[in-house]
Amino acid sequence: MGLSRATKSEADRSTVETVIDLVHLDQYTLGDRALQAQLLQLFRTQLKIQTKNLALCNTENDWKSGTHTLKGAARAVGAGEVCQVAEKMEAIPFADQVGRRTMVKRLEEVRTAFEADVEQYICNR
Numbered sequence: 001m002g003l004s005r006a007t008k009s010e011a012d013r014s015t016v017e018t019v020i021d022l023v024h025l026d027q028y029t030l031g032d033r034a035l036q037a038q039l040l041q042l043f044r045t046q047l048k049i050q051t052k053n054l055a056l057c058n059t060e061n062d063w064k065s066g067t068h069t070l071k072g073a074a075r076a077v078g079a080g081e082v083c084q085v086a087e088k089m090e091a092i093p094f095a096d097q098v099g100r101r102t103m104v105k106r107l108e109e110v111r112t113a114f115e116a117d118v119e120q121y122i123c124n125r
Contacts, residue, residue, distance in 0.1 A: 019114045020121075021078030028078070040118050043077045046070075047111050055104045060094035085110050 020040070029035040050070045057063045071086035073079075085107050092099045 019079060019081055019110075019117045021080055024078035028076070037122050039077055040122060043073060043079065044115055044118055046073055047079075047082060047114065051104070051107050051111050054089070054100075054107065057100075063094045063100070064090070079114065081110050082107075082114060 025036055025039070029039065047070070050066055050073075054063070054066045054070075057066060067086050067090040071083055071090060074083035074086055085103065089100070089103045089107065092103060094100070
């Protein structure tokens, strides 16, 4: 037996709250659901691009700039887990190739979870 519409919506909200601070997003957008969806979709696109760029990063400046940009964007939309990973990435010295590869892999995992949860949230709101 499937979840009722109200229960399903609550379950979706609970799932997305693990990747997005919906209270923050609601305040940031003044409750505008269409704007929330648009911001989440834009951030999802940026996250995909930044993950690829960080994986291919060849300079310390690009690494620092990319991790800092990602951290700020994640913080702006309330993507706490992405922000935490970006903060850890920002602290890794560029010379630490193993550390950078490990954190890019972690970012890819977080991105995959983020994309799935946000897609489900947008489709079911």
